[in-house]
Structures are given as structure tokens and as C-alpha cells.
Amino acid sequence: MEVSSEIEKSRSAIELAAVIEALIFVSDEPITSRLLSEVISEDREIVETVLQALKIDYEKRDSGLQIREIAGGWQISTRTEYHDEVRQFLKTRPSAKLSLASLETLAVIAYKQPVTVPEILEIRGVQSVSAIKTLLEKRLIITKGHKETVGRPMQYGTSKDFLIQFGLKDINELPSIEDFADLVS
């Protein structure tokens, strides 16, 4: 790893702790003291002393977070005491996020509603059953009765929640291809 010479060598203990804390925080996996010492160009012993101090610091201030050594590296995570609340939050949090498959299915339903599963298959060229399940769970789509054709397949359309989530007054507010004629292409 390249070591930047621009970073000043002389740092106070407080600054050192702060920069190490920031690096652990942004890292996508536990970060080793060796890597930390390389990035900030400080002796590994100094880094390890700071890490221990940081760990105690987090404990002392009764934080909801902890700094801990795991799998040979250092990581920030929530304290186990609060896992009930964390779990509950993760379960109930509203998520507007959609996978690409769900988004595609939603787009077809929005623009072609009311539309049946075989019709969506024909347009997308891929099975959309699990995407439809997700969209129903997220209440973005609703059933719109059976289509009076062979097999009487269920028809789907967008819901009121869909309008709210996408900031639309009504379904006619959905932009048409002409609206973006100049933009898309």
C-alpha cells in the first residue's frame, strides 16, 4: 500500500485516535492494525496502544456502539444489549428499495396495467413471479380482478402506496416516453 507523505507525521494522541476511529468506521471489513499503521504512517505499537485506548473509551462513555477486535481486525458494531431494538428496527424499517427484477416488473405493471403474469412474462421475457410477490408484500401493487380469458389469470395494477412512494398525484402523472423524448435516447 502506498503511503502518502503529505500526511503529517506529528499528530496529537487525540487526532490519532480520531483518524483511526474514522478509518475503522468506513472500512467494509475488520481492519488490521498493520493496515492502519501503513495508511497513517505511524508505528504499529502506537496504533495498537491507541486502539486499546479507543476501545476503553467506547466502553466508558456507555455508547450504543463498541470498537472490538474480530477476525484479526478492528470493527465498530452495535453493543449486544441493544440487539432487540436493532432487530426490531431492521424488521420494520420502511424500504423503498427494489431489486432490478422488481423494478422492471413494477415498470411493466405501472405502464401496462391491468396486466397478467403471462403478459408480463411476454414483455419482460423472464418469469416475474417472485418479483410480483415482493411487490405485493411492499404493497406497491394490488390485484385487479381476473381477466376474462382462458384460465382467467389474475390482473395486477399499481396501488395507492405506489403513488405515494413515487410522489404521484394519480397514475396519469406517470411520465410518458414523450415527456422525456428529449432526455432519453
Next chain:
Amino acid sequence: MEVSSEIEKSRSAIELAAVIEALIFVSDEPITSRLLSEVISEDREIVETVLQALKIDYEKRDSGLQIREIAGGWQISTRTEYHDEVRQFLKTRPSAKLSLASLETLAVIAYKQPVTVPEILEIRGVQSVSAIKTLLEKRLIITKGHKETVGRPMQYGTSKDFLIQFGLKDINELPSIEDFADLVS
């Protein structure tokens, strides 16, 4: 939203701060005080008092991190002082800057929203179509329905991502456009 009864009602201020800190940490986007108060079944005012105290707490202890209000919610992030080290570690470069044309278009949209393409042309004196496309793709702006006028042109406004990327609590945090008039002449 369902409120779990398992969570104890009686919590010390310290515990409250800790659980809120933990929830802000696990949330992958800024979390509102409303959602926090629902998840932990506490009054919103109490939650907001704790949030302010937490914010000050982070500042006081010279942390590498900060808790702040952004896009209507709360988030933990690194402090700007350590961006050199963080960027070097993540091996990221500052993301591509917006062109002058895009920034101008964004400024017009931010202050005049909801606003149509012809209205933007009127102020900027130049077609802004490619800038609008860039801003839509970067999710900095969103469509805001059609304007009920000749040709029903599409209206645009700023998005939540705009608030996040520009570090704003909400759109009202922007200085008044008339304040810029004083600089002129």
C-alpha cells in the same frame, strides 16, 4: 407502525442515548426522529433532546465521527478533517464534479421548484436538456408531475439525494435566493 411492548418503558437517559446511537448506526440511510421514537416507544420530544445531546457529545470528545441531521434524518459520518486519510484508505477519488451548466440548472430547480424546462430556459438563457438528464440520472432531481398549462410540461424538483449530497437538513436550509442579489453589482 407496530410498537413492541417488549421494550421497557423505563430507561435511563444514558441507555436512551445508547440505543438511539445504535439505531442510527445500523440504518443505511438517515433515520428520522419520528421513526426512532416509534421503534423505541418514546416521545418524539425526548428523542430529539437526546439527539441534540448526542451530537454535542460527539463534538466534545474529539471523535473522528460526527452525528448530524441530514435530509430530514440523522446519520453518523466521518468528520471532514480526516478526508485525506479516509480517501487514501478507500482508494476513492472525489466523484466527478457537476458541470457548470448542471450546477446552474440544479440551482434554478432547487429555488424555483416545481419548475418546467421552458421556465429554466427563461432564467438560464440556454437549453438545459442534457443537464436535466444528468441530474435525473444522478438522482439529484425528480419529476413533480405535469404543469396544468399549454402542452402540460413536466415539472422538476430536488430529491432526497440532493439534500444528502449537499449536506442539507431540508430544502429550507438553503440561503434565500434574494441573499445572492446583494452580492450582485
Next chain:
Amino acid sequence: MEEQIEQFTFDFYKETAHIDAGSGDQLKLTLGEFAGPLDLLLFLIKQEQANIFDIPISRIAGEYLRYIRLMKEMDIAIAADFIVMAATLIEIKSKMLLPREIAAEDGEDIDDPRKELVDRLLEYEKFKAAAEMLYERTTIEQAVFTRGPIESDENNAEINATVFDLLSVFQKILSRHTEEVMMEIHREEISLADMLKTLRKRIFDESELDLARFFDEMHNKRELVTAFMAVLEIVRTESVKLVQRTTFGTIVLRKI
């Protein structure tokens, strides 16, 4: 200065600008950064150290046209809006030359021909300043980082969708379709014999066939070549002739 400006008509592209090579590169840099005609105009007013409420319109118009010519020479694409502004400037300039005392005698407050432009410039300048503020904000914000992914972010690969995403995704699905259809056509190549059969049927059904339109129906180069050969063949072997009523007019195939 005054005489020089008088030469400017709408044919300013043909004018030759005189700048030395040294400042040329610098100029090019600056030119590329103008966000629009109002931006350029503001720059010129500042450069001339002119008062925005009392713009020396002849001088500024002259400079403006000179810059447009430079842009043209440097192959910088000039948006139509820049040309519109040039026309506006020339119009204001000509209005300024009209005697205004006549109206003033009646005690009427006649509008300064520059007023509308000044208002637009003042309005624009506010947003330009706001754009600068946004630029500063985003620069600061880029120095702030959020936490790395943690276990509970299972939604990481997913995207936060807007209405614009819905539409572009829908369009992509539709275009995926047309691509597939076109590939199928490509695979089953049309033989000369098939093409002849089609052509023959068309001529006898419609008694007259526009060649250009027929060729337009072809999906790719190979089909086009086949179609062309079929036309030559049918004229040679059957009672069909090529007719062109006017020079450069459309060519039709007609039964004899």
C-alpha cells in the same frame, strides 16, 4: 470600435478574429466554461468594467460577437441560444440609436431598451451565485464519509427508484424486445428467389411500386443488396419497367 461593430451582420461566422497564439489557449479554456449566453455577457460586462445598469451596448455587443466568432473558429459547438442573444444585442443596439427625446417630451417615461436584458442578467446572476454555493457545499460534503457496509445491509445491491427509473427501465425492456425481433430477422436470410417473389407480388398487387419506399423496408444491408438485385432481375426478365417522371424524382416500378 464603433465602425468595426457596424460590419457585424448575421454573417459574423465569416469574420476573422485576431488573437495571438499565446492567449489563444487560455481563451479556449475560458470559452468552454461559459454556461450560456447570459454567462458570457456577464463575463464581458465585468471584463469591460462596465456598470450592469448602464451597459455600453455597442461595445459589449461587439465583444460578444467577437467571442462567438472565436468559439466558431475553435470548433466549440455554439448553441442556438448564443445566436439568439447576439440577435437580441443587435436589436437593443439599434433601438438605442432611435431618438428617444420625442417620447420624453410628452413626459412619458420611455423604457430603456436595455431594461429587459438587465433584469434577466440580474436574475440570472443570483442563480449563478447559488450554483457556486452548491458547488462549495458539495465539495465540503465529499469530504464526509458514511460507514462501510455491515451485515444487516442486505439490501445493498438494490436501488432506490424514482419515476424516471421506472420509465427508463420500461424503455429498456421495450428496446430489448425490438433487438430480439431484429436478430431473428437477421438469422433467416431472405434469398434472391424469395425477394423476387415478394417484389413480383407487390408490383402486380399495387401496379406501381415506389423503389425508395421498397428499399426502406429492408432491415439490413444484406436484404438491401438482395432487393436491389431482385429489382435488376425483374426489369430484365419480366414485363416491368423503371419510370422516373422528373429528374431526381422518385423511381417507380410499373407493369408494362
